[in-house]
Amino acid sequence: MRFDRQKLSWALYDWANSAFATTVMAGFFPLFFKQYWQAGAEAGLSSFRLGLANSSAALLVAVMAPILGAVADRTARKKRFLAGFAALGMLMTGALFCVAQGQWWLALGLYIGASVGFLAGNIFYDALLPEVAADHELDRTSALGFALGYLGGGLLFAFNVLMLLQPAWFGLADATEAVPWAFVSVSLWWALFSLPLWWLVDEPAAPYRETRWAAIRAGLRQLRRTLGELPQQPAVLYFLLAYWLYIDGVNTVVVMAVDYGMALGLAQQSLISALLLTQFVGFPAALLFGRLGDRFGPKAGIFVAIAIYMAVTVAASLLRNEAQFYGLAVAIGLVQGGVQSLSRSLYARLLPRDRAAEYFSFYGVLGKFAAILGPLLVGAVSYLSGSPRLSILSILLLFAAGAWCLGRVDLEAARRTR
Known part of the structure; x- marks a missing residue:
């Protein structure tokens, strides 16, 4: 498959915003929060506050996303909503520059705002995938986005590590x-x-001509109608439940890895270098998973990724040194982009194209509700038990339950009823 101008332009947004996921969410913010903005605080307390901040951002997005998605579909404003949330993320991230030592509450407030911009923007970005790619192009186009995200985020992260x-x-x-x-x-x-x-990315004209308030009211009616229709779409329901469960573990690994390593006493430079290694392993691995999805189907690729994540979770609970952390970083890099890209392309096959933003809002909401539970659970178990090793094992059940639900997704039946 050859990538045209629209597909490449769409995928470049992953290159753009992945810098936030790598440098800020996974890398420097947890590090700087614990050592500078929360200097002197007990380690368990700072982990709890960081987990609470990630959960708060996810909850805000979960509450507003379905309504905004329905309105965006009716008004063909996916790009406009994406621009607004992306601008919020950019401004709040830049404003972290001004936070003084000890102002942990201000740092968390800006971080929550930036995370809302990042997470909500991704809902509308994902919803543009069916606009730029046909069904047979979804796996590789989605994988291209994640691959460029790993490469772009990794390059800027490498520059920042050098700084x-x-x-x-x-x-x-x-x-x-x-x-x-x-x-x-x-x-x-x-x-x-x-x-x-x-x-360069075109968005089809809106099928309706409505004022802003009329679009909001119509969007709410459409949302209620869609919620009523979901029980008649078992493939969509099983996939959303599966995604909610297994992505909880994935998101927890992403946002809490550095904090976990620091709690075990691993060296700061080793943790940052391991994250950087993950990015560059993730670039070819995401492209490989796109080909795997083309050949064997996206479900098979997701099952492989979940199995590897379960092994990584067990290994992380036994972690003893930096060398082992590097090994886990490589393993995560091999599957992280794959499970995300194939989840996105599999879901795009299940939904009506003219309601992509609304349906992707459910996808995004469940992903964010998963991110509410995971970091909060890891932080709370670490704080209450004093054992970060025990807390990391809590996500194994979620991976296993997610795999079971994914096995019940009947893709062929879903295609016949789209």
């Missing part, structure tokens, strides 16, 4: 001064590489 390790090369006094500039670089990177999507 952290060699601040004098950039005219900075020390690593503490470098981190706020890393947040600024993410904001600028996100803005610059979003431009091709705004300029």
